[in-house]
Amino acid sequence: xxxxxxxxxxxxxxxxxxxVISILNGVLFGMLLFLLSSGLTVIxxxxxxxxxxxxxxxxxxxFFGFQLTKWIGFWPAFVLAPLLVGAIGMAVERYGLRNTHKxxxxxxxxxxxxxxxxxxEIVAMIWGRSxxxxxxxxxxxxxxFTIFSTNYPAYKIFMLAVSVVIFVALLLVLRRTRVGxxxxxxxxxxxxxxxxxxxxxxxxxxxxxxxSALAGLAGVIAGPALVTQSDMAAAxxxxxxxxxxxxxLGSLPGxxxxxxxxxLVQTFAVALNGSLAxxxxxxxxxxxxxxxxxxxxxxxxxxxxxxxYLLLVIILIVRPMGLMGTRES
Amino acid sequence: MLEVRNxxxxxxxxxxxxxxxxxxxxxxxxxxxxxxxxxxxTTVKAIxxxxxxxGTIRFKGKDIAGLPSYKIARxxxxxxxxxxxxxxxxxxxxxxxxxxxxxxRPGKWRLQDMLDMFPNLAAxxxxxxxxxxxxxxxxxxxxxxxxxxxxxxxxDEPTEGLAPLIVQQVGDLIVRIAQAGVAILLVExxxxxxxxxxxxxxxxxxxxxxxxxxxxxxxxxAAVRQEWLEV
Numbered sequence: 001x002x003x004x005x006x007x008x009x010x011x012x013x014x015x016x017x018x019x020v021i022s023i024l025n026g027v028l029f030g031m032l033l034f035l036l037s038s039g040l041t042v043i044x045x046x047x048x049x050x051x052x053x054x055x056x057x058x059x060x061x062x063f064f065g066f067q068l069t070k071w072i073g074f075w076p077a078f079v080l081a082p083l084l085v086g087a088i089g090m091a092v093e094r095y096g097l098r099n100t101h102k103x104x105x106x107x108x109x110x111x112x113x114x115x116x117x118x119x120x121e122i123v124a125m126i127w128g129r130s131x132x133x134x135x136x137x138x139x140x141x142x143x144x145f146t147i148f149s150t151n152y153p154a155y156k157i158f159m160l161a162v163s164v165v166i167f168v169a170l171l172l173v174l175r176r177t178r179v180g181x182x183x184x185x186x187x188x189x190x191x192x193x194x195x196x197x198x199x200x201x202x203x204x205x206x207x208x209x210x211x212s213a214l215a216g217l218a219g220v221i222a223g224p225a226l227v228t229q230s231d232m233a234a235a236x237x238x239x240x241x242x243x244x245x246x247x248x249l250g251s252l253p254g255x256x257x258x259x260x261x262x263x264l265v266q267t268f269a270v271a272l273n274g275s276l277a278x279x280x281x282x283x284x285x286x287x288x289x290x291x292x293x294x295x296x297x298x299x300x301x302x303x304x305x306x307x308x309y310l311l312l313v314i315i316l317i318v319r320p321m322g323l324m325g326t327r328e329s
Numbered sequence: 330m331l332e333v334r335n336x337x338x339x340x341x342x343x344x345x346x347x348x349x350x351x352x353x354x355x356x357x358x359x360x361x362x363x364x365x366x367x368x369x370x371t372t373v374k375a376i377x378x379x380x381x382x383x384g385t386i387r388f389k390g391k392d393i394a395g396l397p398s399y400k401i402a403r404x405x406x407x408x409x410x411x412x413x414x415x416x417x418x419x420x421x422x423x424x425x426x427x428x429x430x431x432x433x434r435p436g437k438w439r440l441q442d443m444l445d446m447f448p449n450l451a452a453x454x455x456x457x458x459x460x461x462x463x464x465x466x467x468x469x470x471x472x473x474x475x476x477x478x479x480x481x482x483x484x485d486e487p488t489e490g491l492a493p494l495i496v497q498q499v500g501d502l503i504v505r506i507a508q509a510g511v512a513i514l515l516v517e518x519x520x521x522x523x524x525x526x527x528x529x530x531x532x533x534x535x536x537x538x539x540x541x542x543x544x545x546x547x548x549x550x551a552a553v554r555q556e557w558l559e560v
Contacts, residue, residue, distance in 0.1 A: 178432065181423050185416040191379055192414035197402035197430035197477055 030263025039211025045250030061219025089212020248325020407479030417459030428476030436478025
């Protein structure tokens with residue numbers, strides 16, 4: 001009796017531990033996605049253009065963070081790198097998109113598309129194609145707390161805190177300040193905002209800059225925790241599009257919910273090791289190989305990478321405007 | 330105050346405005362009449378820079394043809410477009426506050442004056458503007474533009490699609506704007522308000538001005554009314 005109970009308790013603790021850690025990691029990944037998707041979705045609803053280079057700004061943030069950390073330390077880099085990326089974003093809007101705008105959305109789309117490739121190649125030229133050694137700053141390199149047997153790193157708590165602070169700040173600026181009201185108005189009626197005497201062009205440039213800076217900030221803080229490498233933009237970009245389409249193009253609350261959903265779903269999927277076989281038992285009694293046994297034995301972790309895209313397909317079929325989107329297209 | 334000379338404008342290849350001339354003096358109320366599709370709205374859009382203008386447009390002696398619309402607005406030219414472009418997700422109060430161009434220099438129209446003038450707007454000051462009725466939206470857009478303290482306000486079809494009682498209210502508001510010394514260029518299809526408040530009227534047909542005179546002159550001229558206004 002006693003010998004049977006103990007492993008069972010240990011097992012239940014392990015499941016609880018897995019759930020708690022996965023929720024923490026999922027929320028963290030979700031908030032990181034939100035730092036990126038918030039800018040992307042606001043830029044989309046303002047300009048009507050999907051910025052394919054948005055994830056590239058995230059990558060630039062990570063590499064600038066890495067380089068500046070080497071030169072002047074992590075904390076100055078933490079402040080400077082997003083500002084640099086924001087300045088680059090503003091320049092892209094002012095000298096690139098604004099001039100392309102009169103030739104229509106396709107031209108703008110192609111510009112951001114080309115920019116994404118150009119940034120990737122430039123990053124690879126400067127820093128190479130293998131991961132760079134971007135480390136967690138010593139100040140935050142300790143376990144924040146221990147759940148059951150897992151040490152949860154302080155740096156991850158720091159990432160979470162930064163994301164939450166930015167989220168709250170963004171909300172306050174948009175809802176409570178005059179600039180925020182002008183931005184909200186310009187999302188739906190840019191011409192009218194201009195007729196009231198507000199410089200919409202400058203608003204667009206600043207919003208593009210802030211959106212890029214947020215992407216850069218996400219890069220700076222995610223770099224040490226994930227892998228800082230020249231293909232990181234290409235790896236994250238598609239997930240980002242899933243998030244904003246899933247949440248509803250142009251909807252900030254939608255982007256928030258979708259970021260958390262995708263973050264949690266992906267984290268849990270990776271953590272879970274179940275397969276159809278483990279739930280329903282082997283396909284046939286003998287357990288021999290058959291046409292279906294490959295699918296039967298695939299674990300959830302193995303299909304984790306495609307889950308966001310499956311969600312995308314489902315949402316597009318069930319609710320084409322996304323969770324909280326308003327427009328049909 | 331506003332001088333338009335030989336104004337041309339195109340939508341793609343169609344030549345919409347074919348040499349429009351018109352003037353509005355300081356404090357004057359002028360109406361721009363005509364049937365649908367003769368280029369009245371395009372005229373004000375071209376003045377505001379929303380449609381690319383060709384020709385001369387001077388406001389307070391300054392050439393404004395082709396300037397970005399925010400600069401034109403900042404010179405003191407207000408524009409209330411025909412589709413009553415309220416910002417639907419913002420509250421009524423926020424809509425009005427966005428009409429202010431420079432918060433450091435308050436104009437002669439205050440938020441409280443607007444709310445006092447329209448109890449309907451006051452009652453819904455903190456509701457999203459998207460829930461307002463058509464008439465209330467018209468009041469809101471007009472008041473919002475007034476908050477920017479314009480010297481000349483161009484109002485495009487303010488009574489379109491409104492019930493007669495509301496049309497009366499809109500008319501009263503326009504009279505009140507005129508009484509405050511603001512010049513008005515009113516684009517209308519209905520004669521009633523225009524004839525009641527205008528000092529002069531222009532009638533447009535086929536992209537140019539075909540009649541110019543006082544409301545009395547227009548009343549006396551049945552031939553012009555029949556050819557260019559009546560359906």
